[in-house]
Amino acid sequence: MPLTITICNGKGGAGKTTLSVLLATAFNHAGHAAALLDRDPQATASRWLNETGDVPVAPADGSGDHRLLIIDTPPRLDSHLLHDALSQSHIAIIVTSPSPADLWSSQDTVATVRQHLPAGGHARLLFNQVQARTVLARGVDNLAARIGLPALKTRIGRRQTFQHAPLLGWSALDAVSREELLQAALEIASLAPPPPASS
Ligand SMILES: Nc1ncnc2c1ncn2[C@@H]1O[C@H](COP(=O)(O)OP(=O)(O)OP(=O)(O)O)[C@@H](O)[C@H]1O
Ligand SMILES: [Mg+2]
Numbered sequence: 197m198p199l200t201i202t203i204c205n206g207k208g209g210a211g212k213t214t215l216s217v218l219l220a221t222a223f224n225h226a227g228h229a230a231a232l233l234d235r236d237p238q239a240t241a242s243r244w245l246n247e248t249g250d251v252p253v254a255p256a257d258g259s260g261d262h263r264l265l266i267i268d269t270p271p272r273l274d275s276h277l278l279h280d281a282l283s284q285s286h287i288a289i290i291v292t293s294p295s296p297a298d299l300w301s302s303q304d305t306v307a308t309v310r311q312h313l314p315a316g317g318h319a320r321l322l323f324n325q326v327q328a329r330t331v332l333a334r335g336v337d338n339l340a341a342r343i344g345l346p347a348l349k350t351r352i353g354r355r356q357t358f359q360h361a362p363l364l365g366w367s368a369l370d371a372v373s374r375e376e377l378l379q380a381a382l383e384i385a386s387l388a389p390p391p392p393a394s395s
Contacts, residue, residue, distance in 0.1 A: 198231075198265040199390040200258070202285040202313075206273035206305045207298060210291045211324040213240045214358055215377075216268035219289075220251040221366045222374075222381040223264050228390045231262035235277040236270040240362075248365030258284070263390045273308045282312035286388045288319040290345070294332040299339045306345050318387040321347040322380065325354040350380040 203216040216232060223230035231254040234241040245253050254260050258267075267281040282288055288309045292302045302321070309319045321340055326333050333351075340347040353376060360368040369377075 197391070198258075198263050199228075199287070199385075199388060200265045200267065200285045201287040201289060201384060202267045202269060202278075202281040203289050203291060204269045204278060204282070204305060204309065205291050205302055206271060206308065207292075207301050208271040210271075210293065210298070211352070211358075212236075212271070212291050213238075213244070213268050214361070215289075215291050215322065215324060215352065215380075216266050217241050217244050217251065218358075218361060218366070218369070218377050219381055219384070220264075220266040222377040223266070223385070223390075224251060225366075226378060226381050226385070228264045228381075228385065229262045229393075230264040230266060231260050233258050233265055233267045233281075235281050236268050237277075238270070241268045244362040247363055248361075250365045263393065264385075273304055278308070279312045282309060283314065285313060286317055287384060288313050288317065289322050289348075289384065290319065291322050291324050293325045294323050294336045294339065294351075296332075296339060299343060303343055306343060319345055320384075320387070321345050323347060323351040326351040327354050348380055348383050350376055350383055352376050352380065 220230040233254045
């Protein structure tokens with residue numbers, strides 16, 4: 197069974213699809229064969245990957261010879277598509293901006309993750325669209341502590357190249373963004389390593 201990672205947040209526009217696709221690409225670059233399962237009816241990740249071909253899109257049952265499966269989910273906490281994704285996952289990554297309002301609204305997502313992620317699963321916050329040297333960037337650790345869920349040490353910056361990626365793919369990204377994504381992928385893999393290639 198592949199290591200399965202659900203990317204979620206009940207709030208729209210947090211960066212779920214962007215980071216689902218780009219983390220899957222980063223995992224491939226790190227040598228883990230990753231595929232993406234698009235459980236969002238908006239199908240943005242599928243369209244993106246049809247354009248760029250950076251990562252295989254898994255069929256609805258998630259089958260295939262990948263060792264790592266990333267699931268993009270809709271921005272609705274009451275969606276059975278989100279609940280199903282969580283219940284088949286080893287890891288849940290809640291993508292949020294560092295703004296206090298967004299983080300507070302992520303608290304409901306944390307509760308949903310705790311309800312559906314199987315026992316022994318790992319859940320982490322991932323800060324996205326962080327602007328370096330701002331008050332918010334400096335305060336994220338305090339905010340995360342108040343949510344009561346650990347955050348990945350790696351944060352993803354806010355950069356325009358992320359907005360070019362759906363058309364141009366991984367090659368559109370600047371070197372700093374690629375490095376952040378690779379670091380985040382390695383941190384996630386260290387929570388629960390993907391199965392070896394022979395299994
Ligand atoms: N790190 C980033 N830097 C700059 N722009 C970003 C970053 N991450 C995401 N974006 C932009 O934010 C917007 C929303 O991103 P995305 O579609 O990935 O969010 P989402 O959570 O999947 O939205 P939805 O809830 O509608 O599915 C997009 O225009 C995307 O390009
Ligand atoms: Mg999306």
